[in-house]
Amino acid sequence: MLNLNLKNMKKHLYIVVIIALGLATMAAQPLKDDTEELEEVFKQINEDVLAHSKVYETLGDACRTIGHRLTGSSNGKKAEEYTNALLKSYGFKDVKYQPFQVEAWSRDTVTLAIAPRKSDNFRDVQVVSLAMTPVASKVTAPIVDVGNGLEADFQAKKDQLQGKIALVNIGLLAPIKGPRNLHRSEKTALAMQYGAAGVIFVNTVKGNVLLTGTASVTGSLIEIPAVCISLESGMEIRAWLSQEPNLIAMIDMKNFSRMIKARNVVATLKGDSKKYRDEKIVIGGHLDSWDLAHGALDNGIGSFSILDVARVFKQLNLKTKRTIEFVMFMGEEEGLLGSKAMIERLSKANSLEQVVFMMNLDMANNANGFNASGRDEMVPFFTKVGNVIQKIEPAYKNTVINQAGLHSDHQSFMLEGIPTASPIGSIAPDALGCYHANCDKFDLVKKDELQNTVRYTAMMLYALANAPEIPAKKLDYYSTRDFFIKQNLRKELELGREWRWGQTE
Ligand SMILES: [Zn+2]
Structure with a gap:
């Protein structure tokens, strides 16, 4: 039984009043739901990108001062150093090189x-x-x-x-x-x-x-x-x-076919929730290009958009539950060399399990939606978050497709059963003709289209990093096999000698 003296009585009364007042305020102002919280942050992201985005300027500067970014070349090395320094200038203290050595053609x-x-x-x-x-x-x-x-x-x-x-x-x-x-x-x-x-x-x-x-x-x-x-x-x-x-x-x-050295560049934004911070979201795109021009589209637009998304997170001091790794992959054009090296490194360190999602930006331009890359569970998530983006920017189409494809860095993660996605958008047909060609130069790049990719990707990344749960989970070894069969990708993986599941169905 409680032994209440007067002092205690007063104290209890005081607490009861506070709780009652609190409840009254809550009734008048209902608790914000998660979409309202998203909307507030998306508004900030939107304003920052439209007013202060650096994506167009930095990509233009890199094309002019570096030129192409062929893996293993001195240009490639310059590009690695350029992006490392840029990420540091945005306030990332934890920017690392992930070196790898492979035989590569030039x-x-x-x-x-x-x-x-x-x-x-x-x-x-x-x-x-x-x-x-x-x-x-x-x-x-x-x-x-x-x-x-x-x-x-x-x-x-x-x-x-x-x-x-x-x-x-x-x-x-x-x-x-x-x-x-x-x-x-x-x-x-x-x-x-x-x-x-x-x-x-x-x-x-x-x-x-x-x-x-x-x-x-x-x-x-x-x-x-x-x-x-x-x-x-x-x-x-x-x-x-x-x-x-x-x-x-x-x-x-x-x-030439010789051993070359290259480095992925990785900037980490540590999650601020004890429960979630060991879960990692990788957002990556290849920094390397072919050598005939500047690789402005392939993949300057993707990699430099990621750099600007990273800038936005630091600029606005955005907090996320999960840890985010912003990655510039090298060696994609020669066969996904950088992302394969990253997977190998994570696997050796027994930390591959921590990667819960991978977002890949390869030639992502003028984003107007997302591709759930064959993971049905993600479709409602992208649609729901897209609805919130539309409240901020009605021009956002919120197109959600669900098609798994290969031949870019997300493939290395997909092969481990990790759910992946990409922003989808469009590139003018004339510009697309310069894919891998001697005309892939900065004059093909459109500022507003780049900024669309940055703002919508930043918003979606924020939503993913803070979601109570990411609907798609990592698939185990055999479920990954079944996923590729269902997506009709077995033949293609076999051709590329990436099929790991033997000959029997
Ligand atoms: Zn590419």
């Missing part, structure tokens, strides 16, 4: 000359090597036009291809219904299968555009030379072929 020299058979009258054609082509190769052989280079095209020319050089469109020149286009590496694999001694790819984009990228489906060097010429050169050669069917091509290339 170009040296290449020439292509064409002449009628039994003539020395060679004409030089402007050309670039595709990546993963031989260290040294010199081939002289007749040209056989294989058109779009789909399986049926090769099949139709199968008796003529042995020892010849195949002339193949990178895209589908005459739009055809039915079969989808194949990747340049898959067309190269077909050419090899049909005995070709070399491949000349004709670009699909107008304006003397040359394109690079890997010609290997496996990640290892291929055995024949594969090069790319412009659409215009391709048209000239085809016009010439119609008058002179016996044209000879001479490809002479030298490349």
Whole structure:
């Protein structure tokens, strides 16, 4: 039984009054629900990005002062240092390099000359090597036009291809219904299968555009030379072929394949909740680019948007329950080398379990929604948070798609069963033609479109990092296998030698 003296009585009365008053205030002003809290923060993010975003300026500056950002090159090293310093200037004390060492390809020299058979009258054609082509190769052989280079095209020319050089469109020149286009590496694999001694790819984009990228489906060097010429050169050669069917091509290339050193750059924002801070959200995009231009679109826009999202979090002093890692991956173009290195490092340190979500930004431009990357559980989450974004910015479309794809850094995380997502948006078709090409420069970048990616990504990241629960959980080994089968990605993973689950279903 309570023994209450007067003093105690008074004290209790006092407490009762306070509680009653508190309840009365709460009744008048109901507790904020989580969407109201989000709305307040989103408003701040929106205002900050529209007024103080640095994404356009910093990407422009990097393109001008560094140029391309090829992994393992001195430019690549400069880009790593540039972004490390930038993150520190935004107030991140904990910015680390994650070094890795791998064998990587880079170009040296290449020439292509064409002449009628039994003539020395060679004409030089402007050309670039595709990546993963031989260290040294010199081939002289007749040209056989294989058109779009789909399986049926090769099949139709199968008796003529042995020892010849195949002339193949990178895209589908005459739009055809039915079969989808194949990747340049898959067309190269077909050419090899049909005995070709070399491949000349004709670009699909107008304006003397040359394109690079890997010609290997496996990640290892291929055995024949594969090069790319412009659409215009391709048209000239085809016009010439119609008058002179016996044209000879001479490809002479030298490349490097050597051990290179590169570094991912990682800035950490520690979670402020004891319960959640061991859960990590990785937001990453590849900083590296090909070397023909500046990689402004691929992936300047993605990586520099992440840097600006990081800036916003520091600028507004945003607190998150979960820890966020902002990551600049290197080596993506050569085969997701940086993200693979990160997974390996986490796995060795037994801390892979801490990564609960990965957001990848690769050529993400003018975001207007998110791709849940095949994880159904995330669709309602993105839609709900998107509704809150729409309250701040009605122009935000809140498009939510749910399609798993491969061939960017999220793949390394997806293979571990970690849920991933990406902002989706759009790139003007003309600009898209400069993908991997010698015209991927800063003049393709639009300030307002970049800022859209930054503000909506920052908002979604904040929501993810503070959600009481992230709906999609890490899949175990066999559920990950079933996920890829369901997403129709088994064949593609097998082609890339990434299928880990053996041959039986
Ligand atoms: Zn990319």
